[in-house]
Amino acid sequence: MGQALRQDEVVRVRGLAKTYPAVKGRRGAPGTPEVRATDALELTVRRGEIFGLLGPNGAGKSTLVRQLTGLLRPDRGSVEILGHDIVRHPERAARLLAYLGQESTALDELTVSLAAETTGRLRGLDAARARAERDAVLEELGLTPIAGRPLKKLSGGQRRLATFAAVLVGERPLLVLDEPTTGMDPVARRAVWSAVDRRRAEHGTTVLLVTHNVIEAETVLDRVAVLDRGRVIACDTPAGLKEQVAGEVRVELVWRERAPLDVPEVAVLRERAVEAGRRWTLRLAPEEARAAVATVTGGAAFAALDDFTLATPSLEDVYLALGGAARQGLVKA
Template sequence: MSTAPPAVEASALTKTYPGKVTALDGLSLTVRPGTVFGLLGPNGAGKSTTVKILTTLARPDSGSATVAGHDVLRHPDRVRRAIGVVAQRSGADPVATGRENLLLQGRLYGLRGARLTARVQELLDRFALADAAARPVKTYSGGMQRRLDVALGLVHRPEVLFLDEPTTGLDPEARTAMWEEIGRLAGDEGLTIVLTTHYLEEADRLAERIAIVDRGRVVTTGTPDGLKAELRGDTVQVELYEAPGEVDARLLATALGEFAGIREVTLDGRRLSARADDGGVAVPAVLAVLQREGARAASVTVARPSLDDVYLRHAGRRFADADSVPALAGGAR
């Protein structure tokens, strides 16, 4: 039995912007057809640059990529006909109505007459925009605009839909509604969705497989549950009253690592993290070491592995810390 070719495949993509800013540093990934694939990473990790290359809006300095079986450099026109793109910023005309935007998008892809009219009405109904179809888009709420953006990307029934940070800027209610809609899209036969996000919960909830991107590279890939399962046991996190000095931090990490069942000890300022076979058993031992070394604990938490823990293991820093670094601060976009 033959295996279907990848819907998206990228190999060793590199991209450097003026000022020697490295956006991509040998990024590679493979997306199976009919799946939701998440590119998860902090702001500035290289996700948007990857999408720009895969959607023919930018050229890599080196490397190769295919989308829907078409080479993005040799056959960009074929790629564009096969994809839908929902960018971070809305592409809808704010003065035109929702229906007018959809009609124009359909005409750009060669749809005409009754076929176009039926497709536009189908999308207006599907995305709960029928009642607002005659209103200018500038009167839409943020959630309505994002639903229209997704509808615009689907007018021509693409093989691959790119959603670049689709819920950024939405309030919690609108974000949840968009998650539900993306979940329904995932059930469309044959549609492949490539989702970029810097929300851990979004990737965990929506993506069948994820690639964690950091500093322009894919540091690990797999299913969310599979990646978390690789981290055996529990996560123990301790918030200290004071950050230890460099020497004290090394001594503390060494002392904790001597206990059976405690491993992967990291110290970042006042935050101590460790993996433990049994978090409940490990906590008293951790507190005893802290007391012996003169470090005071302000709080202790025990939790099952999360994607944040996966990121820490493979990128060497907490996701929130990486996400707080401004884009282009010597790294990717």
């Protein structure tokens, strides 16, 4: 069974650790303490899946991705991609995966068409092949009408889509995408995910996705690893993770001006609420939630209530329930 699984593994990370040294404070600038960006991190990504890395800023997602792509040497631990040791041979990563980073500075002054073609050439395609793949990818993503425009003249979402196009020219069995859909409109997002799905169906392409976006994570990911302070604190399917907090309901209350703390039941609820301005967020057992809703929708409290919602738990609730360090949770929307 173990051997059978090994053959199916695309990414295998074991005991990965990277510590950024402390920076001494200089005149006018305070120093920063030593930071453990990844800490004995373990991860396995299997062939053909869309695997997500979810976590707040500073959880170690980018450091992990830089270690996987051969851009950063870990202090300890191993990274294997499709059977190749990336710690010992970081230069092999470029021949196994395509990487979409957060920056597009290298391509900004090129036209969409030339950015895709040049990237294909540098990925080892000959001129004719690079041009053919460029045309196919631009058509597939609906970028043909703006092929002649420089990236820096495009909107943020279009520019992101153009850099994604460059990633797809020159096929790779693994795509590492760092927040690919940031700033995109729904049409562009759909173009990205259908392009990914097509490659998955036709070539068994594996995708490692870094995301902040809880809603996107729930809809596109096969499995997700929740990162916190450089460690994987949970790894499962989105549905499987949500089962861990299945017994809870999220209640959100928005008050008109301020909470009516003179109502005793409301004062009790406050102890369990996470407050953000006029908004209270509570995670309660179903019967408690019913009682809370009954309280705020009747009597004196109702006059002070602006809005309320009841929801089943999201990945964000999972993250908070697991003890994620950032109490404010993840970015939604």
